[in-house]
Amino acid sequence: MSASGQAGETPGADKPTGVRPGPRRKDARRNQQALLDAAATVFVASGVEAPVRDIAAEAGVGMGTIYRHFPTRADLIVAVYRHQVDACAEAGPALLASSRTPYAALEQWIDQFVDFLVTKHGLAGVLQSDNSGFEALHAYFLDRLVPVCGELLDAAVESGEVRRDLADLGGLQLMRGVGNLCVGASNDPSYDARRLVAVLIAGLRRPAG
Amino acid sequence: MSASGQAGETPGADKPTGVRPGPRRKDARRNQQALLDAAATVFVASGVEAPVRDIAAEAGVGMGTIYRHFPTRADLIVAVYRHQVDACAEAGPALLASSRTPYAALEQWIDQFVDFLVTKHGLAGVLQSDNSGFEALHAYFLDRLVPVCGELLDAAVESGEVRRDLADLGGLQLMRGVGNLCVGASNDPSYDARRLVAVLIAGLRRPAG
DNA sequence: TGCAAAGCGGAACGACGTTCCGTATCGTCG
DNA sequence: CGACGATACGGAACGTCGTTCCGCTTTGCA
DSSP states (O other): OOSOOOSSOOOSSOOOSSOOOOOSSHHHHHHHHHHHHHHHHHHHHHOTTOOHHHHHHHHTOOHHHHHHHOSSHHHHHHHHHHHHHHHHHHHHHHHHHHSSSHHHHHHHHHHHHHHHHHHSTTHHHHSSTTSSSOHHHHHHHHHHHHHHHHHHHHHHHHTTSBOGGGTTSHHHHHHHHHHHHTTTTTTOTTOOHHHHHHHHHHTTBOSOO | OOOSOOSSOOOSSOOOSSSOOOOSSHHHHHHHHHHHHHHHHHHHHHOTTOOHHHHHHHHTOOHHHHHHHOSSHHHHHHHHHHHHHHHHHHHHHHHHHHSSSHHHHHHHHHHHHHHHHHHSTTHHHHSSTTSSSOHHHHHHHHHHHHHHHHHHHHHHHHTTSBOGGGTTSHHHHHHHHHHHHTTTTTTOTTOOHHHHHHHHHHHHBOSOO
16 A cells, blocks of 8 residues: 655655665665755746656756656655655644644644645645545645644534534545645735635634634 | 637637627537537546547547637636536526525525536636636636625625625635635545535634624 | 676657648538 | 538647656675
């Protein structure tokens, strides 16, 4: 099941973040880093849907190299944004501890997530499962973030701030909804994803005071 | 209304929507209809993102023919779903007149719109502006539906059911939000777009009674 | 220093949207 | 009724994309 398939190879169970067993050879390691840098640059300039060739060119490597290090573009995207995703995941419990109420924590966490998505051109558009070849990206983002989101949601239900009939909505659906609302947000200044997400989150709330 | 691009060819500026200016020659008219039927069939079978060649093959025509009748795939999609879009547009004022409150009308109208989107595989995914070459589709759907949605929203604000601070949200943003929430809904049974849309619409409501 | 193994570049492939143009068909006018 | 120009047709061809493949180069170890 291709649990990981990220930069290096992590055969066993997944190790959360952190150390990756880089390639054995020095030039390979250097190219891998060049690829990551180039991808980050190109993603900022042209969005995450930029042609693979552009990234290879920016890094000064051939097509074979890019695909050996990152079997699919999704793996590259995951590698580039991995630490930001991890930061977002780790922010969840922290917010839950520091905020006044679970709902406030959920609000802030979603805000942070939306910021992340909106900042990266086209990232949200690629999070949809109907796209082809992005299972890895999907898998990583979701595996990492869904449990956090689910916990926040559950806590907010438990505290009575969120409608009980939404208890079974689940972190996955909420995240997909939020992600979907962010699609196209970076391209069109007349579309305010943050505002719509805020409306969605407001809709979770229990009606009467 | 109508800014553009529909079935036939538009030599100069725009042409009024609604009536098809069928081609002058009989075989042309026949092929155009065959294309529409084929497209409808293929869209149901493979989604609206099906390759143009598949549609041409299903219709038994060549590539040139399909592009002469429908300069871009978006025009074909618009032509196929035009009457459903029109029906949706016309349902707006009717619901406003027949429902107990403007908010109820808005709810029902959105429901109908979501049904439409979810039923067509991948249609929602194509409504995003970040995709290429779908301006025509975007233009038609939006030109037709946005004013209706805006009216319903305005009425619901006016009646005090919807938060006043959302008065300037506009039909466009609300529709884009709803459309975005429907992305990928047909492919993944675990994602309930209708439910999330309901949450979004609930979020429009004024909080305390 | 030699020699696998590991890694590299980029040509090549297939799918796609779209364009182009030689040919076939239509409908009209003589 | 039989041409003849306009109209429409088919499908090959082009450019772009993601991805694969393979002959060559580099590396690191003995």
